[in-house]
Amino acid sequence: MRAVVDKDTCIGCELCVSICPGVFSMDGEGKSDATTDIPAEMEDDTREAGEQCPVDAIHVTE
Numbered sequence: 537m538r539a540v541v542d543k544d545t546c547i548g549c550e551l552c553v554s555i556c557p558g559v560f561s562m563d564g565e566g567k568s569d570a571t572t573d574i575p576a577e578m579e580d581d582t583r584e585a586g587e588q589c590p591v592d593a594i595h596v597t598e
């Protein structure tokens with residue numbers, strides 16, 4: 537699984553970080569970053585973060 541954050545779209549609400557802090561973190565510019573190596577046990581939370589992002593900035597591919 538891979539998750540990519542579209543930083544031009546991200547509004548820095550930090551919701552993805554609160555849902556899945558093991559994968560998402562805030563960068564120095566107030567935008568979310570996703571780790572490239574997503575552990576299997578975090579895949580459900582990663583999908584959830586992608587669904588909950590208010591501006592659809594997280595793109596998850598299986």
Ligand code: SF4
Nearest residue numbers: 546547549550552589
């Ligand atoms: S939930 Fe979406 S808008 Fe909010 S920080 Fe994460 S990627 Fe950005």
